[in-house]
Amino acid sequence: MKHKGRFGSFGGFYVPEVLIPALEEIEAAFDTYVADPQFLADLNDLYSNYAGRPTPLYFARRFSAQVGFKVYVKREDLLHGGAHKVNNTLGQGLLAKYMGKTKLIAETGAGQHGLATAMIGALFGMETKIFMGATDVARQNVNVHKMKLCGAEVVPVSGGTGTLKDAINDALRYWISHVQDTFYLFGTAGGPHPYPSIVRHFQTPIGREARRQCLDALGRLPDLVCACVGGGSNAIGIFSGFIDDRDVRLVGVEGAGRGLDTHEHCATLAKGSVGVLHGAQTYVLQDENGQIHETECISAGLDYPGVGPEHAWLKDSGRAQYVTADDESVLDVFHLFTRTEGIIPALESSHALAWLASQKGKLPPETIAVVNLSGRGDKDVSIVEDRMQARRGAND
Amino acid sequence: MTTYRQTFAKLKHAALIPFFVIGDPDYDTSLEIIKAAIDAGADVLELGIPFSDPIADGPTIQKADIRALAASMTTAKALRFIKAVTDYKPLPVGLLVYYNIVYRYGPQKFFNDFKAAGGSSVLVADLSIDDEAEITPLAEAAGLETVFMVTPNTEAERAERIARKSTGFIYTVSTLGVTGERQSLSETVKPLIKRLKGMTDTPVCVGFGISTPQHAKEIAAAGADGIIIGSRLVKIIEQNLGDKPKLLRELQAFLTEARSALSLDV
Numbered sequence: 029m030k031h032k033g034r035f036g037s038f039g040g041f042y043v044p045e046v047l048i049p050a051l052e053e054i055e056a057a058f059d060t061y062v063a064d065p066q067f068l069a070d071l072n073d074l075y076s077n078y079a080g081r082p083t084p085l086y087f088a089r090r091f092s093a094q095v096g097f098k099v100y101v102k103r104e105d106l107l108h109g110g111a112h113k114v115n116n117t118l119g120q121g122l123l124a125k126y127m128g129k130t131k132l133i134a135e136t137g138a139g140q141h142g143l144a145t146a147m148i149g150a151l152f153g154m155e156t157k158i159f160m161g162a163t164d165v166a167r168q169n170v171n172v173h174k175m176k177l178c179g180a181e182v183v184p185v186s187g188g189t190g191t192l193k194d195a196i197n198d199a200l201r202y203w204i205s206h207v208q209d210t211f212y213l214f215g216t217a218g219g220p221h222p223y224p225s226i227v228r229h230f231q232t233p234i235g236r237e238a239r240r241q242c243l244d245a246l247g248r249l250p251d252l253v254c255a256c257v258g259g260g261s262n263a264i265g266i267f268s269g270f271i272d273d274r275d276v277r278l279v280g281v282e283g284a285g286r287g288l289d290t291h292e293h294c295a296t297l298a299k300g301s302v303g304v305l306h307g308a309q310t311y312v313l314q315d316e317n318g319q320i321h322e323t324e325c326i327s328a329g330l331d332y333p334g335v336g337p338e339h340a341w342l343k344d345s346g347r348a349q350y351v352t353a354d355d356e357s358v359l360d361v362f363h364l365f366t367r368t369e370g371i372i373p374a375l376e377s378s379h380a381l382a383w384l385a386s387q388k389g390k391l392p393p394e395t396i397a398v399v400n401l402s403g404r405g406d407k408d409v410s411i412v413e414d415r416m417q418a419r420r421g422a423n424d
Numbered sequence: 425m426t427t428y429r430q431t432f433a434k435l436k437h438a439a440l441i442p443f444f445v446i447g448d449p450d451y452d453t454s455l456e457i458i459k460a461a462i463d464a465g466a467d468v469l470e471l472g473i474p475f476s477d478p479i480a481d482g483p484t485i486q487k488a489d490i491r492a493l494a495a496s497m498t499t500a501k502a503l504r505f506i507k508a509v510t511d512y513k514p515l516p517v518g519l520l521v522y523y524n525i526v527y528r529y530g531p532q533k534f535f536n537d538f539k540a541a542g543g544s545s546v547l548v549a550d551l552s553i554d555d556e557a558e559i560t561p562l563a564e565a566a567g568l569e570t571v572f573m574v575t576p577n578t579e580a581e582r583a584e585r586i587a588r589k590s591t592g593f594i595y596t597v598s599t600l601g602v603t604g605e606r607q608s609l610s611e612t613v614k615p616l617i618k619r620l621k622g623m624t625d626t627p628v629c630v631g632f633g634i635s636t637p638q639h640a641k642e643i644a645a646a647g648a649d650g651i652i653i654g655s656r657l658v659k660i661i662e663q664n665l666g667d668k669p670k671l672l673r674e675l676q677a678f679l680t681e682a683r684s685a686l687s688l689d690v
Contacts, residue, residue, distance in 0.1 A: 040555065041552070041555075042523055042550045042551055042552075043479075043550055044479065044480040044550055044552075044573065044575075045572070045573040045575050045586075046573075046597060049577045049578070049579070188476070188477075193477065197477055201479060201482065204480070205600060206600075207577065303524045303527055304523045304524045304527055304550070306477070309527075314524070314528065317499050317529075318499070318526075319476040319493060320524075
């Protein structure tokens with residue numbers, strides 16, 4: 029491997045020997061093509077004309093009135109596929125194509141990364157397999173159907189809790205056995221080097237655009253930038269535009285699930301400790317023996333006991349701050365945002381909105397906050413309905 | 425001379441190295457199983473501490489990890505278990521472990537405690553030669569030997585580096601894949617053994633997918649110093665969870681047959 033892939037002491041590539049040549053090959057291809065004019069022309073064309081970039085930065089006037097300060101929304105939910113995930117799958121998919129790979133595999137939690145990979149598999153005519161936890165297959169079946177419509181095979185994974193962590197385990201196992209012709213299109217800014225750097229790179233348009241849009245529309249930078257964090261790809265994408273602007277506060281919001289005092293959450297940075305999971309040294313939710321905890325969260329896309337290593341570094345270095353929002357506050361803000369703006373936010377992104385709502389009365393009214401609306405919430409409508417019925421039942 | 429080199433030098437045949445997950449299906453049964461394997465002629469043992477996310481392992485060993493963890497195996501208990509094994513017979517015990525277990529326990533303390541339990545070598549499944557400096561000095565300070573993996577896609581120069589850093593033996597992965605039984609041996613394994621034997625005098629042990637006494641014999645004939653058999657044995661445990669005497673009988677029968685297949689080789 030040419031680079032160490034470290035963010036401070038975090039990151040690295042802790043994988044079985046068999047995967048080293050594959051990671052080296054991807055690292056070398058990324059180093060080559062990232063500055064290749066033809067690759068960039070192809071990618072930018074796809075970003076504009078296939079995915080729908082640039083996305084708007086929208087002033088959410090009525091939601092702002094509710095929370096008492098100004099909230100600008102980066103509309104990644106308007107991208108093709110309904111989430112920021114396509115930024116990364118187009119980038120990595122194109123990389124795979126330039127490398128001459130013919131098969132794609134990916135893991136998925138909420139199904140958004142699986143869908144974004146399935147779309148790109150169809151676009152480039154590549155055979156695509158999506159590994160998805162059996163629990164997630166059940167709770168995100170609309171996305172499962174969409175992936176199949178794109179021609180992908182969806183492989184349900186029943187090990188562990190049947191969520192994202194287990195899907196990654198099985199995707200890695202499959203890759204170990206098919207490493208020669210298969211490209212693993214990793215979905216979040218985590219996992220072994222070079223994935224955290226690659227995924228970050230392909231998500232940087234979010235932050236770059238948002239920064240420019242702020243300057244154009246407001247003549248100044250925002251006071252804070254806020255995004256939800258599971259593995260952390262949408263957050264690193266928007267943070268990347270502002271990391272060097274030391275006065276801009278960066279806030280990542282993790283899922284507190286049913287409460288931080290329970291085991292039913294996925295707040296890795298808030299409650300985890302340093303360990304090694306899925307190829308990276310980072311914060312993980314684990315017991316005293318180093319066994320990884322199972323997680324629980326209303327949004328499948330955040331339901332992961334690890335986090336991208338750059339977030340671990342941003343936390344420890346103090347550059348970014350990581351907070352949490354629990355399921356109930358997420359449900360509340362999901363409705364509030366939809367009713368005030370006519371935009372249905374993904375439950376993942378609703379975590380960022382929920383934290384903003386919690387700052388009502390705490391932040392001065394002139395505050396300008398930019399929030400990454402990383403995905404749209406159509407996929408979550410039935411989950412929300414079920415939870416609201418349960419809530420009404422509990423109140424009867 | 426090191427423990428493994430002494431062991432391999434003394435043997436007139438390739439070493440039979442059974443692999444088990446410590447505490448599968450529970451502490452006491454697991455200890456009985458391993459004693460039975462020793463009685464059946466194991467020359468060396470390769471033992472694994474169960475982990476919640478074993479990415480290098482196929483379904484058979486993953487299920488063994490789940491059984492052992494469900495029976496509340498912990499790192500401290502696993503080290504105590506190893507002591508009980510080496511008290512029964514002082515044969516070399518190699519450990520196959522995922523890095524997070526070591527990291528969480530504290531690497532130096534982990535290696536010291538494993539050595540004190542009678543252990544010989546450590547292989548960290550998800551730590552490659554590129555990061556060997558994180559463990560090699562600590563393992564050596566504890567008096568342990570080191571083992572790293574070579575796979576069929578490892579380039580020659582890298583394989584030489586791995587051979588130099590492996591003081592115990594080279595864990596040679598027979599095939600591109602995770603652990604698990606296979607119908608037939610991969611075509612890559614014999615040339616790989618020959619390549620490694622031509623490159624280094626570090627002992628070469630072969631694992632992953634060795635499922636029959638005939639496989640073991642062929643690998644030995646290709647020049648391997650040791651044959652590691654894991655999933656095939658763990659499968660016998662899985663298939664006989666309700667009948668311990670039958671489990672032990674089948675296990676011993678398989679190992680005895682493998683042992684004699686290896687002995688016939690010379």
